[in-house]
Amino acid sequence: MTEGEFEAKVSRYLDGELSPRDFAELEKYLESSEEARASYLDQIDLHNVLDLELSTPAMVYPGVSNVVPIERMMKRQKRRAFIQSAMVAAAMLVLLGILFQLVVVPKKEPPLVFRASRDSIVSVTHPAAYEDGREPEADTLVEGSRLELRQGVVELNLSSGVMAIVRAPADLTLLGKNRMSVREGVAWFHVPEEAIGFRVSTPRMDVTDLGTEFGVICAPETLDEVHLLKGKIEVRHRHGVKNVEALEVPTGLIADPAGRFRSIPARAEDFLTYLPPSLPYLHLSFDSIDDGRLDVTGTHPSVPDIKARLLKPAGDPPLTPGVHGQALRLYGRGDFVRTNWPGISGNRPRTVALWVRMDGSEAYNPAVPLVGWGSLLNNGKWKIHAVDDVEAGGRVARISLGKSWYSTNNIRIDDGQWHHLVAVSYGESLENGRPALAIFVDGQRRELIHHGGSQGNDRFSDLYTLTDAKDSVPLLVGKGILAGNQSFKGELDELTVYEGALSDESIRHLAAGELPDSGK
Numbered sequence: 001m002t003e004g005e006f007e008a009k010v011s012r013y014l015d016g017e018l019s020p021r022d023f024a025e026l027e028k029y030l031e032s033s034e035e036a037r038a039s040y041l042d043q044i045d046l047h048n049v050l051d052l053e054l055s056t057p058a059m060v061y062p063g064v065s066n067v068v069p070i071e072r073m074m075k076r077q078k079r080r081a082f083i084q085s086a087m088v089a090a091a092m093l094v095l096l097g098i099l100f101q102l103v104v105v106p107k108k109e110p111p112l113v114f115r116a117s118r119d120s121i122v123s124v125t126h127p128a129a130y131e132d133g134r135e136p137e138a139d140t141l142v143e144g145s146r147l148e149l150r151q152g153v154v155e156l157n158l159s160s161g162v163m164a165i166v167r168a169p170a171d172l173t174l175l176g177k178n179r180m181s182v183r184e185g186v187a188w189f190h191v192p193e194e195a196i197g198f199r200v201s202t203p204r205m206d207v208t209d210l211g212t213e214f215g216v217i218c219a220p221e222t223l224d225e226v227h228l229l230k231g232k233i234e235v236r237h238r239h240g241v242k243n244v245e246a247l248e249v250p251t252g253l254i255a256d257p258a259g260r261f262r263s264i265p266a267r268a269e270d271f272l273t274y275l276p277p278s279l280p281y282l283h284l285s286f287d288s289i290d291d292g293r294l295d296v297t298g299t300h301p302s303v304p305d306i307k308a309r310l311l312k313p314a315g316d317p318p319l320t321p322g323v324h325g326q327a328l329r330l331y332g333r334g335d336f337v338r339t340n341w342p343g344i345s346g347n348r349p350r351t352v353a354l355w356v357r358m359d360g361s362e363a364y365n366p367a368v369p370l371v372g373w374g375s376l377l378n379n380g381k382w383k384i385h386a387v388d389d390v391e392a393g394g395r396v397a398r399i400s401l402g403k404s405w406y407s408t409n410n411i412r413i414d415d416g417q418w419h420h421l422v423a424v425s426y427g428e429s430l431e432n433g434r435p436a437l438a439i440f441v442d443g444q445r446r447e448l449i450h451h452g453g454s455q456g457n458d459r460f461s462d463l464y465t466l467t468d469a470k471d472s473v474p475l476l477v478g479k480g481i482l483a484g485n486q487s488f489k490g491e492l493d494e495l496t497v498y499e500g501a502l503s504d505e506s507i508r509h510l511a512a513g514e515l516p517d518s519g520k
Contacts (some may be wrong), residue, residue: 120152
């Protein structure tokens with residue numbers, strides 16, 4: 001704005017003729033120029049003096065000059081002083097606002113913000129020395145921060161624009177704005193164009209992004225994997241001969257101990273690409289059967305590849321009204337459901353939840369589980385049973401593993417009514433060395449009684465499920481390895497297997513009739 005335009009706008013403003021648009025331009029110009037503000041105050045002062053002089057008619061006294069009475073002059077001075085003070089105050093407020101914007105340091109954006117699905121267990125360790133001694137905000141990472149995910153899923157959002165979905169168990173460290181170390185975990189990364197060069201280091205590999213979408217898989221005692229899903233990456237082996245590979249089409253690599261890579265197909269199905277609302281799970285509703293096939297749904301990345309089939313049908317209708325929709329009816333004649341899902345391995349946390357209805361009037365083979373998977377011969381099984389209990393006067397729930405088992409006390413589940421049954425492993429050991437387990441019946445945690453072992457030796461109480469032994473069986477419903485031609489007799493509904501230990505609150509919601517989350 002030129003000097004002439006500025007003076008013209010001030011003049012029109014004082015005459016009450018300035019348009020709203022021109023007033024906004026004038027106000028903006030005053031905020032930007034100290035010289036303009038000084039000139040504006042001078043013009044305001046002059047205008048006020050002239051206004052006071054011209055607004056009062058002159059009094060003519062015979063024989064003397066025109067004189068303004070002293071009382072009126074005092075009022076004029078007071079009014080002028082008040083107006084000047086108000087204008088100076090307004091100008092100072094504008095000036096202070098400008099200085100505040102220039103001097104006050106804007107809130108610094110954290111390098112990484114994360115959020116977790118419900119019932120995830122996350123721990124974060126920040127570097128010992130952080131700037132100004134301040135602790136970083138919750139759910140953020142700074143350079144050097146380490147995030148450990150015991151169960152569940154987290155979504156990572158870096159300030160560079162990189163987004164990642166990481167599934168437990170996981171252990172990662174933020175090394176910088178555009179670099180991360182992943183010691184363990186299944187992690188999917190989406191890298192926008194502006195963040196090209198983002199780098200992920202695993203124990204055996206350095207993966208540099210060239211504008212892409214990729215995933216890494218690494219765990220103790222296994223070989224690291226990288227899967228290019230879209231775009232380009234460069235992969236460098238960190239050991240041995242330190243081979244380098246550039247990938248431009250979807251494919252995968254395994255890093256061998258010698259420093260070389262072995263090509264494998266890219267498996268997009270191994271990775272989650274969104275944050276699920278709860279722990280990853282698979283769900284059999286038993287609402288329909290199509291030529292023996294049952295639907296498997298859920299948020300676990302394996303769900304699209306899981307097949308479930310009713311084998312050796314008894315000839316009677318396999319479906320019956322359940323808690324929600326239809327339920328599976330097994331007749332104990334060798335009929336059962338077999339899947340191709342190997343189950344959850346090792347001592348990783350898990351939850352099995354289902355509705356069950358049983359009639360206790362008939363004999364029951366305790367070797368027949370409701371649900372189970374793993375290796376029997378190698379003491380690496382994980383099974384949920386309903387077994388006879390003299391004190392309860394009927395059948396109670398039991399977790400069976402290794403050569404030990406844990407049963408509820410005096411809580412009968414074979415009274416012909418629907419009961420909600422949940423078996424949980426927390427993936428850790430108690431002070432006595434036994435695994436931390438829980439059984440909930442109808443939403444209530446029940447006391448457990450330990451059986452098995454020998455002469456106080458609880459070495460078979462360790463929870464370590466083997467899913468890759470020669471005798472390992474996948475997830476079976478209503479059938480056990482040693483049960484011969486027998487199978488479970490009763491009704492089952494809404495079977496859900498979670499990759500992680502549900503909280504007591506989440507279990508109570510399921511027992512109250514809620515269904516698992518449906519997905520995104």
